[in-house]
Amino acid sequence: MTDTATTADADAMTAEGFARATDGILASVGTVIDGKADAVRSALVCLLAEGHLLIEDVPGVGKTMLARALAASVDATVRRIQFTPDLLPGDVTGVSVFNPVDREFEFKPGAIFANIVIADEINRSSPKTQSALLEAMEEGQVTVDGRTHPLPDPFLVVATQNPLEMEGTYALPEAQRDRFMMRISMGYPDPRSEALMLRQRDAVNPLDAIVPVATSRQVSALIAWARAVHVAPALEDYAVALAAATRSHADLRLGASPRATLQLVRAAKVWAALDGRDFVIPDDVTALLVPVFAHRLIPTRSAGGARSRGGADAVTTVLERIASSVRVPIASRQ
Numbered sequence: 001m002t003d004t005a006t007t008a009d010a011d012a013m014t015a016e017g018f019a020r021a022t023d024g025i026l027a028s029v030g031t032v033i034d035g036k037a038d039a040v041r042s043a044l045v046c047l048l049a050e051g052h053l054l055i056e057d058v059p060g061v062g063k064t065m066l067a068r069a070l071a072a073s074v075d076a077t078v079r080r081i082q083f084t085p086d087l088l089p090g091d092v093t094g095v096s097v098f099n100p101v102d103r104e105f106e107f108k109p110g111a112i113f114a115n116i117v118i119a120d121e122i123n124r125s126s127p128k129t130q131s132a133l134l135e136a137m138e139e140g141q142v143t144v145d146g147r148t149h150p151l152p153d154p155f156l157v158v159a160t161q162n163p164l165e166m167e168g169t170y171a172l173p174e175a176q177r178d179r180f181m182m183r184i185s186m187g188y189p190d191p192r193s194e195a196l197m198l199r200q201r202d203a204v205n206p207l208d209a210i211v212p213v214a215t216s217r218q219v220s221a222l223i224a225w226a227r228a229v230h231v232a233p234a235l236e237d238y239a240v241a242l243a244a245a246t247r248s249h250a251d252l253r254l255g256a257s258p259r260a261t262l263q264l265v266r267a268a269k270v271w272a273a274l275d276g277r278d279f280v281i282p283d284d285v286t287a288l289l290v291p292v293f294a295h296r297l298i299p300t301r302s303a304g305g306a307r308s309r310g311g312a313d314a315v316t317t318v319l320e321r322i323a324s325s326v327r328v329p330i331a332s333r334q
Helices: 003-011 015-030 037-048 063-073 089-093 127-139 191-200 216-227 233-248 258-274 282-287 289-296 309-325
Strands: 053-056 078-082 094-099 104-109 116-120 141-144 147-150 156-161 182-184 252-254
Touching (some): 015 063, 015 216, 037 156, 063 078, 089 094, 127 156, 182 289, 216 258, 233 258, 233 309, 258 282, 282 289
Parallel strands (some): 053 156
Antiparallel strands (some): 141 147
16 A cells, blocks of 8 residues: 555545544454453554553453454454563564575564564563564664564554563563553453353354454554644643653653653544544543553652552652643644
């Protein structure tokens, strides 16, 4: 698919058409992930905002199932990487192999070469292997033996990880966490959803019933349309002010990066488009503040520590205070 074709598809789309197409994807994923509408919406936001998603929670609550359901709902290439302590960077990016016939080295692509990559239990591999994703997630390419290889478009990494308190986990480096647009948690299902799961999944895998409801070309058109959603200068200044407040807050020793600010605005554009609007309002920004910023921030030791559940709660509290203290601009389309 050419960029011209994608642009033409996006130009022909309306706000109603965008909402209709995305509602189909949300409904498809929702047939598998029942009662977790916020998590499903966040996953779709990351896909259409050209970001990446980190799902952190205890085992068995549907982290991988969400990633697989999103992949199954979109007719695109999908690869799953099971991160283990013995996984090597070359297993992710690919390696150069000598061909004795041609007497030349040939590049053998790794598992990262897909539209949607499921990085399962990413924090069970060493930091060396985790770092193999850095270039891919930021630049949409990998470099092996001095040669650069572009990744498919669209490209989304959905990584799952267990809480750091669990054995056999490695903390993601700050640079790696900053590559993820959003971090979410699934949480335990409510009693009704859990009872429904028992009845429906006794002998049937719900993923088998999913059929793609969007092609990769349609997804690219949705991405292009969302990218053109209007953000007023006052709202851009609002996002910058929120980020700046995290950098000077007494309870934080690491604030939000400029990349975080950029991704907050990109995510807000998609959030607005999902609501049928072609412009962003302040509520779109504040709704995404915690999932986009929280995993990038490190609280001071006195505020609750950096790696514990208490640390995550402390960061959320700080962000809520920042959101209430930074002046909200009057919505404008100028």
